[in-house]
Amino acid sequence: MNALAPSAAGRDNAARFVAEYQGKRGRLGDLAARDAAGDWLSRHGLPRRTEEAFKYTDLRPLWERDRPAEPSGAGFAPALLDSLFERAGLDRDWPRLVFVNGQLDAALSSTQSGGFAGVGGDTPDHAVVALNTMLAEDGASLHVPAGTDAGRLVIVSLCGPGTDAHLRHRVVLERGAKLSLIEIASGEGSYAGTVVSEITVREEAALEHVRLQQDAADAVSLSHVRATVAERASYDGFNLALGAAVARHEVRARLEGSYGIVHVNGAQLLGGTQVADLTSAIVHAAPHTSSRQTVKNVLTGRARGVFQGKILVNRIAQKTDGYQMNQALLLSEEAEIDAKPELEIFADDVKCSHGATAGALDEEQMFYLRSRGVPRAEARAILVRAFLEDAFDLVADEPVRALLEQATEGWWDGADALGAS
Amino acid sequence: MPAVAETLNTVETLTQSSYKWGFETAIEMDLAPKGLNEDTIRLISARKEEPEWLLAWRLKAFATWQKMEPPRWARVGDHPPIDFQDAHYYAAPKKKPGPKSLDEVDPELLAMYEKLGIPLKERAILAGVEGAEGEAGESDRPQVAVDAVFDSVSVATTFRSTLAKAGVIFCPISEAVREHPDLVRQYLGTVVPASDNFYAALNSAVFTDGSFVFIPKGVRCPMELSTYFRINARNTGQFERTLIIAEDGASVSYLEGCTAPMRDENQLHAAVVELIAMDDASIKYSTVQNWYPGDSEGRGGIYNFVTKRGACRGARSKISWTQVETGSSITWKYPSCILQGEGSVGEFYSVAVTNNHQQADTGTKMIHIGRDTRSTIVAKTISAGQSDSTYRGLVRMLPKASNARNHTQCDSLLIGDRCGAHTVPYIENRNMTAKIEHEATTSKISEDQLFYCRSRGLSEEDAVGLIVNGFCKDVLKELPMEFAVEAQKLLQVSLEGSVG
Numbered sequence: 001m002n003a004l005a006p007s008a009a010g011r012d013n014a015a016r017f018v019a020e021y022q023g024k025r026g027r028l029g030d031l032a033a034r035d036a037a038g039d040w041l042s043r044h045g046l047p048r049r050t051e052e053a054f055k056y057t058d059l060r061p062l063w064e065r066d067r068p069a070e071p072s073g074a075g076f077a078p079a080l081l082d083s084l085f086e087r088a089g090l091d092r093d094w095p096r097l098v099f100v101n102g103q104l105d106a107a108l109s110s111t112q113s114g115g116f117a118g119v120g121g122d123t124p125d126h127a128v129v130a131l132n133t134m135l136a137e138d139g140a141s142l143h144v145p146a147g148t149d150a151g152r153l154v155i156v157s158l159c160g161p162g163t164d165a166h167l168r169h170r171v172v173l174e175r176g177a178k179l180s181l182i183e184i185a186s187g188e189g190s191y192a193g194t195v196v197s198e199i200t201v202r203e204e205a206a207l208e209h210v211r212l213q214q215d216a217a218d219a220v221s222l223s224h225v226r227a228t229v230a231e232r233a234s235y236d237g238f239n240l241a242l243g244a245a246v247a248r249h250e251v252r253a254r255l256e257g258s259y260g261i262v263h264v265n266g267a268q269l270l271g272g273t274q275v276a277d278l279t280s281a282i283v284h285a286a287p288h289t290s291s292r293q294t295v296k297n298v299l300t301g302r303a304r305g306v307f308q309g310k311i312l313v314n315r316i317a318q319k320t321d322g323y324q325m326n327q328a329l330l331l332s333e334e335a336e337i338d339a340k341p342e343l344e345i346f347a348d349d350v351k352c353s354h355g356a357t358a359g360a361l362d363e364e365q366m367f368y369l370r371s372r373g374v375p376r377a378e379a380r381a382i383l384v385r386a387f388l389e390d391a392f393d394l395v396a397d398e399p400v401r402a403l404l405e406q407a408t409e410g411w412w413d414g415a416d417a418l419g420a421s
Numbered sequence: 422m423p424a425v426a427e428t429l430n431t432v433e434t435l436t437q438s439s440y441k442w443g444f445e446t447a448i449e450m451d452l453a454p455k456g457l458n459e460d461t462i463r464l465i466s467a468r469k470e471e472p473e474w475l476l477a478w479r480l481k482a483f484a485t486w487q488k489m490e491p492p493r494w495a496r497v498g499d500h501p502p503i504d505f506q507d508a509h510y511y512a513a514p515k516k517k518p519g520p521k522s523l524d525e526v527d528p529e530l531l532a533m534y535e536k537l538g539i540p541l542k543e544r545a546i547l548a549g550v551e552g553a554e555g556e557a558g559e560s561d562r563p564q565v566a567v568d569a570v571f572d573s574v575s576v577a578t579t580f581r582s583t584l585a586k587a588g589v590i591f592c593p594i595s596e597a598v599r600e601h602p603d604l605v606r607q608y609l610g611t612v613v614p615a616s617d618n619f620y621a622a623l624n625s626a627v628f629t630d631g632s633f634v635f636i637p638k639g640v641r642c643p644m645e646l647s648t649y650f651r652i653n654a655r656n657t658g659q660f661e662r663t664l665i666i667a668e669d670g671a672s673v674s675y676l677e678g679c680t681a682p683m684r685d686e687n688q689l690h691a692a693v694v695e696l697i698a699m700d701d702a703s704i705k706y707s708t709v710q711n712w713y714p715g716d717s718e719g720r721g722g723i724y725n726f727v728t729k730r731g732a733c734r735g736a737r738s739k740i741s742w743t744q745v746e747t748g749s750s751i752t753w754k755y756p757s758c759i760l761q762g763e764g765s766v767g768e769f770y771s772v773a774v775t776n777n778h779q780q781a782d783t784g785t786k787m788i789h790i791g792r793d794t795r796s797t798i799v800a801k802t803i804s805a806g807q808s809d810s811t812y813r814g815l816v817r818m819l820p821k822a823s824n825a826r827n828h829t830q831c832d833s834l835l836i837g838d839r840c841g842a843h844t845v846p847y848i849e850n851r852n853m854t855a856k857i858e859h860e861a862t863t864s865k866i867s868e869d870q871l872f873y874c875r876s877r878g879l880s881e882e883d884a885v886g887l888i889v890n891g892f893c894k895d896v897l898k899e900l901p902m903e904f905a906v907e908a909q910k911l912l913q914v915s916l917e918g919s920v921g
Contacts, residue, residue, distance in 0.1 A: 052494065315838065315839070318838070328850065330850065330852075330853035331853065332853060333820070333852070333853055334820070334851075335851075335853060336849070336850065336851045337848070337849070337850045338847075338848070338849045338850075339846075339847075339848040339849075339859075340845070340846065340847050340848070341844075341846060341848075341859070341861070342843070342844065342845050342846075343833075343842075343843060343844040343861060343863055344841070344843045345833070345835065345841060345842050345843065345863050346840075346841045347835075347838060348835035348836065348837060348838045348840070348865040349838075349865055350835075350863060350864070350865070351863075351864060352862070352863040352864075353860070353861060353862040353863070354844070354859075354860075354861050355858075355859060355860050355861075356846070356848050356857070356858075356859040357856075357857060357858050357859070358818075358848060358850040358855075358856070358857045359850070359853070359854075359855065359856035359857065360853040360854050360856075
């Protein structure tokens with residue numbers, strides 16, 4: 001029996017990935033899970049914009065990209081890592097795991113993880129996750145024992161031209177444990193990366209998960225986080241999207257114990273023809289849980305920012321406190337923001353709200369600064385920075401926040417939006 | 422406080438009521454055979470003595486409809502698939518010579534008017550009593566012109582002469598097709614094309630009647646226009662088609678109120694409403710919808726799948742939708758505005774109440790095309806019992822919508838812990854100078870508010886009624902006077918049995 005024979009309804013945009021999997025199937029583990037994912041992909045295909053969940057984000061570059069016969073080796077990686085230290089201000093002393101083209105590079109890493117934990121056996125329900133399940137060969141497995149503060153850990157993923165990289169991380173924080181996880185994605189040339197992080201935060205544990213996405217201009221960057229949060233535990237996520245031609249960061253968090261907290265914050269700074277999408281679904285499955293989201297978009301050129309945030313409050317989750325705020329600054333005539341903040345509520349004693357704004361810089365604020373002799377470009381920069389400040393302030397770990405702010409400084413130079421009149 | 426007195430009064434009269442307007446009138450009907458095919462459409466068209474172009478338009482819509490699938494994206498849960506062949510698509514009361522006085526009128530019909538609260542003189546006109554029209558025209562009371570859609574054929578239209586003097590055309594659309602074919606042909610289907618969606622296509626194929634309103638240049642319509650919709654005969658889906666055109670500088674306020682008899686089977690209602698406003702014109706369209714919502718177990722009730730859309734074609738034109746939705750077992754309705762003319766204004770004020778097993782998926786679309794266009798959305802959603810209520814809305818700023826503005830406020834109130842309230846707004850901005858603000862909240866009636874009312878001697882149910890009316894005030898104040906009172910009562914009735 002060939003589990004991967006596409007059914008009649010099969011859609012061929014996943015065919016090349018399925019073929020790639022079949023080529024290397026012999027040397028992989030977790031075959032049952034991978035076969036199921038491949039079968040699912042053959043039947044459902046990769047998502048198109050006709051699907052509600054991908055209404056605003058076109059993933060076509062993922063399967064329409066030309067791939068060279070000879071993808072890049074790992075040669076580019078040391079120099080790129082150096083530039084993260086030199087230019088981006090990443091601290092060399094923070095323990096780090098470095099993955100190059102989807103494989104752990106022990107020489108560039110400064111610490112070890114529990115190794116690759118496999119791809120798990122969940123029933124496939126999401127194309128990006130299914131693709132990752134089928135093809136991921138490496139990833140970090142992090143286990144923080146009860147009551148331990150593991151400090152900071154950096155996971156760097158670097159990709160070279162023409163590569164596809166699929167990483168699967170597993171992070172478990174036992175009761176009362178703490179970890180500050182910093183994920184950095186970067187690369188060179190045209191490539192596609194998927195990273196799936198399965199996160200379990202047990203009772204009273206706290207995970208801070210900051211992601212800096214600085215992928216190359218031609219990259220497709222897809223990340224997917226699944227987090228379950230137990231009683232009095234917290235998952236505090238922040239995603240800064242700066243790079244890639246098409247990027248999507250998706251978080252599915254589930255609050256399973258009372259007094260749990262989930263934050264899915266972020267900022268997306270985009271120019272040119274970039275598209276970046278922050279999609280979240282937070283399920284409140286226990287009473288007295290809370291979730292917070294503050295997402296800021298700064299868009300110039302013909303860039304498009306997408307925010308889709310869903311708060312789902314189950315019947316049992318009384319006393320839920322949910323809040324979402326999505327704001328967009330449009331700095332050019334052709335920039336676009338698409339937002340869909342969604343509330344789905346089945347419990348009556350809850351406090352849920354969302355807000356969304358979209359517009360240009362406030363002319364009055366601009367006038368205020370200009371009338372005090374601040375040049376136009378500088379005035380714009382001041383206002384945009386102030387706009388972003390609300391989001392960056394939510395990153396509690398100060399050196400990590402500084403890293404993000406440093407990364408944004410670089411964006412000003414690249415985007416050249418603020419120099420324009 | 423009059424509102425409190427009103428509230429108390431209503432609750433008292435309705436404590437044992439299940440559905441106040443649940444009655445059925447037995448009148449002789451002229452029915453088309455069950456089923457839907459090209460012959461049914463030809464029959465409808467022939468009965469209505471329609472011109473060839475309209476029949477061709479219907480048949481084209483029917484061909485389109487046959488290729489379409491019913492939409493499944495609305496959050497209205499599972500309902501049994503609708504058998505479109507198991508319904509009559511045409512029902513008309515049998516014609517009799519006009520009665521000489523009200524005494525000769527079918528008492529069943531009069532009883533129905535009584536229950537609907539139609540004033541006596543208007544009843545005479547509606548019942549077609551000869552000579553009644555002039556008399557009513559002289560009346561002192563505030564004038565409201567009524568076009569009663571009694572099932573599929575408009576029984577009568579009042580105040581025709583007064584309106585005619587002002588140059589306003591207000592008549593059943595079937596009559597407009599005969600008397601003003603050019604106007605109908607020019608505008609029909611230009612806002613909601615026949616291929617727009619599954620139910621709009623169905624409506625285009627089989628619509629039987631509805632209202633046609635034309636306000637010529639510079640005319641302010643001298644009275645509120647009103648239509649009572651009733652679904653009467655068993656198994657006749659209603660497919661009204663309403664077309665309202667306001668020429669340059671014209672203005673009109675249109676009221677639509679609905680009640681339906683109680684019955685066991687689910688009934689489909691798929692109306693299409695098209696509004697067109699030219700330069701400086703304004704159209705206000707108000708709806709109170711309280712069709713049979715099904716019983717407390719979720720049996721029966723109306724399926725209300727409606728397409729309502731207005732086009733602000735002219736500069737500085739304005740279209741305002743106000744709706745109070747308390748009835749129907751399933752509601753699927755998004756009154757929208759296409760803001761094309763520069764400086765045009767769209768408004769949407771909505772209260773949607775669901776109780777028992779009702780499901781409502783309703784909201785609006787504001788499409789900003791022209792510069793300096795503005796829109797306001799205020800949506801209040803109340804869920805009780807085991808119902809689900811969803812606000813679904815779209816605000817889209819297109820590249821040329823410079824300096825456009827939108828403000829959206831969506832508030833949901835949950836009563837009880839077995840219902841659901843959902844908010845699904847789509848916000849799309851493609852113009853940097855356009856500004857969108859969206860706010861949404863979900864909450865329950867606070868203990869503090871309840872305690873305050875209870876400590877002043879209100880029963881729990883009255884207190885809830887009062888708080889709910891306060892919650893909806895922003896919308897209710899947009900309703901024309903006579904509707905506002907009815908709407909307050911309706912909110913009370915709809916939420917009956919949801920507390921305590």
